[in-house]
Amino acid sequence: DKATINNTKITSLELMEHAATLCFEWLHSRLQGQNIKIHVFCGIGNNGGDGLVIARHLFQHGYNVNCYVVNFSDKRSPEFLTNYNRLKEIAEWPKIINDEGDFPEVDFEDIVIDAIFGIGLNRKPSGFTKKLIQYINNTKVFTLAIDFPSGMFGDKSVTDKSSVLRAGHTLTFQTPKLAFLLPENNEFLNTWEVLDIGLDTNFIESLLPTTHYITKNDVIPMYQSRNKWSHKGMFGHSLIIGGSFGKIGAVTLATKAALKIGSGLVSAYLPKCGYQILQISVPEAMVEVDSEKLLTYYNFKTKPTVIGIGPGMGTTDKTAVGFEAFLKENKTQLVIDADALNLLSKNESLLQYLPNKSVLTPHPKELQRLLGVWKNDYEKLEKAISFSTKYNVILVIKGAHTTVIDEQQLYINSTGNPALATGGSGDVLTGIITGLIAQGYQPLHAAIFGVYLHGKTADLALQKTSYETFTATTILDYLAEAILDLFHQEEIADSEA
Numbered sequence: 464d465k466a467t468i469n470n471t472k473i474t475s476l477e478l479m480e481h482a483a484t485l486c487f488e489w490l491h492s493r494l495q496g497q498n499i500k501i502h503v504f505c506g507i508g509n510n511g512g513d514g515l516v517i518a519r520h521l522f523q524h525g526y527n528v529n530c531y532v533v534n535f536s537d538k539r540s541p542e543f544l545t546n547y548n549r550l551k552e553i554a555e556w557p558k559i560i561n562d563e564g565d566f567p568e569v570d571f572e573d574i575v576i577d578a579i580f581g582i583g584l585n586r587k588p589s590g591f592t593k594k595l596i597q598y599i600n601n602t603k604v605f606t607l608a609i610d611f612p613s614g615m616f617g618d619k620s621v622t623d624k625s626s627v628l629r630a631g632h633t634l635t636f637q638t639p640k641l642a643f644l645l646p647e648n649n650e651f652l653n654t655w656e657v658l659d660i661g662l663d664t665n666f667i668e669s670l671l672p673t674t675h676y677i678t679k680n681d682v683i684p685m686y687q688s689r690n691k692w693s694h695k696g697m698f699g700h701s702l703i704i705g706g707s708f709g710k711i712g713a714v715t716l717a718t719k720a721a722l723k724i725g726s727g728l729v730s731a732y733l734p735k736c737g738y739q740i741l742q743i744s745v746p747e748a749m750v751e752v753d754s755e756k757l758l759t760y761y762n763f764k765t766k767p768t769v770i771g772i773g774p775g776m777g778t779t780d781k782t783a784v785g786f787e788a789f790l791k792e793n794k795t796q797l798v799i800d801a802d803a804l805n806l807l808s809k810n811e812s813l814l815q816y817l818p819n820k821s822v823l824t825p826h827p828k829e830l831q832r833l834l835g836v837w838k839n840d841y842e843k844l845e846k847a848i849s850f851s852t853k854y855n856v857i858l859v860i861k862g863a864h865t866t867v868i869d870e871q872q873l874y875i876n877s878t879g880n881p882a883l884a885t886g887g888s889g890d891v892l893t894g895i896i897t898g899l900i901a902q903g904y905q906p907l908h909a910a911i912f913g914v915y916l917h918g919k920t921a922d923l924a925l926q927k928t929s930y931e932t933f934t935a936t937t938i939l940d941y942l943a944e945a946i947l948d949l950f951h952q953e954e955i956a957d958s959e960a
């Protein structure tokens with residue numbers, strides 16, 4: 464904010480007016496003047512200042528609005544005071560809330576605007592302010608939070624969940640906040656979106672942020688186009704290793720995905736019992752086999768560009784012994800998933816054999832086996848950064864907002880939805896990342912781009928199918944649309960989650 468104010472002619476007050484007006488317009492375009500009671504709760508800092516501006520616009524547009532100042536401190540920011548006086552000139556409120564006795568009646572059908580605390584919260588809310596937050600939460604009224612749900616910190620964990628406002632929707636300014644992307648905060652946020660308030664983006668970039676929110680504009684430059692004289696030899700050879708009796712589907716899905724994302728050649732190495740299944744399901748792939756029901760020997764002849772290993776592989780002793788011998792010999796780039804991760808967790812001494820920038824794709828349970836337990840999501844990220852740095856590998860922490868970690872750098876994905884919460888979707892991701900590396904994508908780009916496309920299939924599919932009917936195979940059906948979408952209209956700056 465300060466840099467924008469210094470580098471442009473805009474004043475802090477104008478910036479607030481602009482930001483809060485965008486919030487008002489957001490609400491106004493949805494309410495269209497409806498006679499719904501709106502309560503605007505303002506703190507005494509600049510978040511409160513935003514609330515005062517919103518209340519003024521609502522009032523001037525004829526809404527049924529009430530505005531309150533939550534008087535938790537005698538301090539007032541200058542921008543708050545200016546807007547307080549502006550509002551006083553036109554309305555008989557804001558009313559001051561000094562204790563519980565001043566809480567207004569709020570009904571379920573009303574709307575609450577939460578402008579109590581924003582990014583300036585530096586300790587947990589207490590006293591009557593906490594009680595007010597609880598009072599609002601108990602009404603189950605729809606709450607529109609400005610910048611942050613009050614009581615939620617931008618950069619550390621909430622310790623007292625009962626002191627945080629549960630927002631129905633949050634309008635945050637300029638950039639998504641890391642806190643919004645962490646699973647531990649999901650109960651405070653429902654949906655949220657970013658409003659571009661025109662802060663100095665050059666300045667933001669000059670800060671060299673280490674956390675990146677990955678949207679379409681970030682992945683378009685990663686895309687590698689093909690020229691007229693391209694031939695399959697230029698797009699690498701993926702080898703997918705995995706499967707055990709009863710889990711041949713996992714390796715089949717990963718093999719299909721490596722093909723579908725454009726790997727020049729794809730082979731699978733799996734137990735003999737899966738031979739026909741794989742040949743029939745994926746006739747484009749070549750197959751080599753191990754012992755009857757398990758992977759034991761890892762003695763394939765294929766010379767791949769990259770190996771994706773783990774889906775459906777099992778963790779029996781025989782498989783573990785073969786896997787260890789394989790890792791000690793192997794020099795090929797790896798994408799490691801599922802049971803291959805579980806075997807690494809059981810025998811951490813094997814981590815030293817991973818080629819640099821191997822891509823590991825744990826879901827939260829597999830991650831916990833690798834890193835041990837964490838106290839909160841911030842500690843989880845710290846541990847993951849240390850792990851990535853120590854072993855020089857790329858971690859792909861799967862889930863809503865899958866996060867790719869390469870040493871200090873975090874790349875948080877914006878695509879995907881609960882349609883992906885279906886068996887086999889992780890196996891498909893392994894195949895996608897493997898197939899991208901085969902074609903010459905650097906492992907980091909393959910991970911970021913692969914995760915983006917994987918999530919995008921589910922977003923595009925929801926226009927035509929439902930969460931329930933989406934399966935891992937549907938990801939493959941929509942991969943083409945996800946790629947083509949890169950070249951459709953420019954993404955508008957606002958991102959929704």
Ligand SMILES: NC(=O)C1=CN([C@@H]2O[C@H](COP(=O)(O)OP(=O)(O)OC[C@H]3O[C@@H](n4cnc5c(N)ncnc54)[C@H](OP(=O)(O)O)[C@@H]3O)[C@@H](O)[C@H]2O)[C@@H](O)CC1
Pocket residue numbers: 464465475476478479480482483506507508509510511512513535536538540579580581582583584585586587588589609610611636660
């Ligand atoms: N021009 C701009 O800069 C723009 C800014 N914008 C808006 O400004 C917001 C940031 O405003 P802000 O920095 O004033 O902080 P805010 O969240 O209002 O609260 C700080 C106050 O709360 C107090 N306090 C903290 N914790 C407390 C606790 N537990 N219990 C009690 N008190 C507590 C703290 O007091 P202190 O710690 O000093 O005692 C301080 O007085 C930002 O989120 C966005 O909405 C937009 O308009 C765009 C343009």
Ligand SMILES: Nc1ncnc2c1ncn2[C@@H]1O[C@H](COP(=O)(O)OP(=O)(O)O)[C@@H](O)[C@H]1O
Pocket residue numbers: 826861862863864865878879880881882883884885886887888889890891892917918
């Ligand atoms: N709610 C969600 N929102 C977005 N992506 C999700 C969600 N749930 C699951 N996914 C994605 O689906 C995949 C699931 O992977 P994983 O747990 O390994 O599944 P499986 O073992 O069945 O293959 C991951 O890529 C994950 O990010």
Ligand SMILES: [K+]
Pocket residue numbers: 510577578579580581608609610611612613
């Ligand atoms: K707020």
